[in-house]
Amino acid sequence: MADVATAAGVSPMTVSRVINGDARVLPATRDKVQEAIGRLGYVPNPAARNLAGARQCRLVLLHTNPSAAYLSEFLLGSLASARKSDAELIVEQHDSGESPAALAARLAAHRVDGVLLPPPLCDDEALLASLASQRLEVAQVATGAPASTAHAVFIDDEAAAFAMTMHLLEQGHRRIGYVSGSPDQSASHLRRRGYKRALKDFGIDIEEVLIVPGDYTYRSGLEAAERLLNPSIRPTAIFAANDDMAAAIVGAAHRMALDVPGTLSVCGFDDTAIATATWPELTTIRQPVSAMAHRAITILANSIRRKDGSQSIAMQRVLLPFELVRRGSDARLEAGT
Amino acid sequence: MADVATAAGVSPMTVSRVINGDARVLPATRDKVQEAIGRLGYVPNPAARNLAGARQCRLVLLHTNPSAAYLSEFLLGSLASARKSDAELIVEQHDSGESPAALAARLAAHRVDGVLLPPPLCDDEALLASLASQRLEVAQVATGAPASTAHAVFIDDEAAAFAMTMHLLEQGHRRIGYVSGSPDQSASHLRRRGYKRALKDFGIDIEEVLIVPGDYTYRSGLEAAERLLNPSIRPTAIFAANDDMAAAIVGAAHRMALDVPGTLSVCGFDDTAIATATWPELTTIRQPVSAMAHRAITILANSIRRKDGSQSIAMQRVLLPFELVRRGSDARLEAGT
DNA sequence: CTGAAAGCGCTTACAG
DNA sequence: CTGAAAGCGCTTACAG
Incomplete structure (x- = not known):
């Protein structure tokens, strides 16, 4: 930093100000300093910055x-x-x-x-x-x-689950299974609520037998599949509260020789790597x-x-947008099915 | 640090020596300092250490x-x-x-x-x-x-692949398929070589048709399965060069109604999370x-x-042990099969 | 085996 | 808008 200062003909203090974007530095001075920084390939030492600054x-x-x-x-x-x-x-x-x-x-x-x-x-x-x-x-x-x-x-987990359920409904599905997430995660409840609300808004009665518990693991998805894929109750679409469980359902369906998405549509949530590692790839909700x-x-x-004097600043709440990404694991319900 | 020094009745320098494990400090002095550190809950500031030390x-x-x-x-x-x-x-x-x-x-x-x-x-x-x-x-x-x-x-990738192939051989398998990894990764070649060497050592002719290329992705495992699971050549066991491909093979086998491990044994390599996310869980090689x-x-x-004076120190070569972890995806070949 | 001195590379006040 | 001073908390030589 000292080298930069002498090269630019200013004090180290000014160099520090330029680096930290102090608005009071004259544009001309700033340019001189920037030029010297670039020419000398100067990079601030973070350890020193930490030590000096509080x-x-x-x-x-x-x-x-x-x-x-x-x-x-x-x-x-x-x-x-x-x-x-x-x-x-x-x-x-x-x-x-x-x-x-x-x-x-x-x-x-x-x-x-x-x-x-x-x-x-x-x-x-x-x-x-x-x-x-x-x-x-x-x-x-x-x-x-x-x-x-x-x-x-x-x-907005609830809105996301609502959107996905709506999407399935618009594809013609009426009997949509749901595999929920761990009850100890707050988002799980919101997702299930979104699913239920979509059904209600669409005027469809909720079949409790189609809502099965899961805990976000692949294993639990397999167990859920065992229940939902039973011929006596099998829905035409299943929406799982995360991708791991959705992937398990796709796997279980294949094992039972059910075509996805031909016979069964499956959707997930999160858009993690597993969503594109299954075949067909999962239609899911992308979390940023x-x-x-x-x-x-x-x-x-x-x-x-x-955190200087004004100690209690309000807690921030930031809502980020989700995205429904349509891939190959869901299809329109054909009339005859 | 200054507080610790005065509390222990020594100089800051001695405290520094204790922290850095300098062997020359008298045990008695060391104890005093340690005690003071503990009592005061002192934690060294890494930024300062970095700054001071070169x-x-x-x-x-x-x-x-x-x-x-x-x-x-x-x-x-x-x-x-x-x-x-x-x-x-x-x-x-x-x-x-x-x-x-x-x-x-x-x-x-x-x-x-x-x-x-x-x-x-x-x-x-x-x-x-x-x-x-x-x-x-x-x-x-x-x-x-x-x-x-x-x-x-x-x-030792070669030895690991050798061990896994040997394991399959000992289970009675004689026709063992192999799905290789990306040719641009050096370990891929070693793994395939280990597979081949085990077969040779066991006195079994290598069937080139059972060795299919992959690139470590789930997708490539699916393609490999399509070739290997064809009834005309289907082996009784498949060893994939990584877990993702092995998981894909398990999935494909299920889709074709082949029982794993009853009809087909499948083994992977790496022991990543996917190895325990499939069903049955994968027998694989654990990399530490x-x-x-x-x-x-x-x-x-x-x-x-x-890197003080003695500039060119020899490059280090460290060989770590692997482990064959046996899970549920492979089984002894029954006589009648 | 222990300590006194100087300095690592920055930044915070404080001046002007 | 810019600078001179002091110090952040450690460690490196150098003494003794």
Whole structure:
């Protein structure tokens, strides 16, 4: 930095201002400095910036066995976003076996300022309470139940499930099975509600026998398929609350020699990698995972740095758009079927 | 740190020595310091350590569309290991569209000292050459072809494929199909060679028609299944060069109403998440992904820091053990079948 | 075996 | 709008 300063004929302080985008620097001065930076190939040393500034920001991404596909996409998005925000991101696992106290100690040891909570941890109330009592900034990602002590970034799960069910209805399906997600994730309830509302709005009676429980694993999808694919009740379409379960249903259908989508339409939710790894590829709801990670990190970083005097800033609520992506696993119900 | 020093009645220098495990500190002094550290809940500030010491170490993990399951496991392992080694790890994508020059510029901007190359990038010779010319330390992970300019961490792919084929042979199978991996990954060749060698050692003629090409994607596994499951040539067992393809074969077999493992045994390679997401779960070769990440990072960090005078230290070669994990997708060939 | 000095590369106040 | 001073929390030599 000193070299840049002498090369540009200014003080190091001015170079610092240019780097940090201080608006008060004269355009002419700024240009001189920028030129020197470019010519010398100067890159600021982050360690020094952290040391000098008090505006350090260390975030932790807490996860517990989510699907690998979701986690890697979320991780990549978070890492990229953290770097842009000049925040340090550490990644830690927190399983149900660990006590809140043990976790608190771990976070303190890492001098964490903020916590990122993807599902299913985003809905863990005990965890949320413990974090709040440690005065940490927390962001819930993809939750269906924003907490009063946390920021939250999510899609409208209910509307998404409604849209997907509507889509199936418009394809002519009337008997649509539903495989729900873990009851301990708030989004699961919203998704099922969206499914039910679409049916009602369309004037169709809900058949409880067509709604079977799942827990987002492939395995649970297989079990659900066993029930729903029984000839005595088999619907013409099945909407699963996530892609893993939808993929399992496609697999089970094939095993029973049922054609997808000819005889059975199957739709998923999330648009993770498995959605395009099955055949036919899954029609599903795309969640903007990395955008969600990005927003969550930005909110956390800003709110941690802005934490000067005005201590209690309102918790942010960010609703991001979903998208129904149509692929090959669903089809119009033919009259004769 | 100053607080700890006064609390323990020593100089900050001594505290620093204790933290860094300097062997010359008297046990008595060390204990006093440790006690003070514990009591005060002191945690060293990494930014300051980096700034003060010249032994900073910044690593980049370069990836390009590997399977999500592999990437997330590798990422998690790398992140944890980097933190232990006190190395900063940044994660970047490098696709074939990007020129070596553009990548070089990106790495320079990030002041990278070392590069971690998981497959398939570990076998990209142009990339390896470009990195070497930038005098970066690089570690190839899971490669079958260690480069002279890089450290390498790998398993014995040939021996692993040999072991799996042997296992199938011992189960009574004589006609064993093989689905190979991308020819541009060095490990693919080793795996196929292991398969062939087992057959030869067992005194069985190789049927070229049973060896079909794949590229590690689920899709390619489906295509391979189409060929191998044709009644005219159908083998009693199929060994796929990775789990994704093996899962596709299980799926295809089910669609054709073939029982796995009753009528057809299927084995995979890697033991990624998909191996336990299919039904039956896949018998496969477990690669110690996170251990591999850990070793690669440790080697990189040490060699970067040790880079004092003795400039050209030998490139390391680390062979890690694999494990054949037996699950439900293979069975003994019954006499009548 | 332990300590006093200087400095890593920036940024925060504080001046002007 | 720009600069001179001091300091962030450690570690590297260098003494003793």
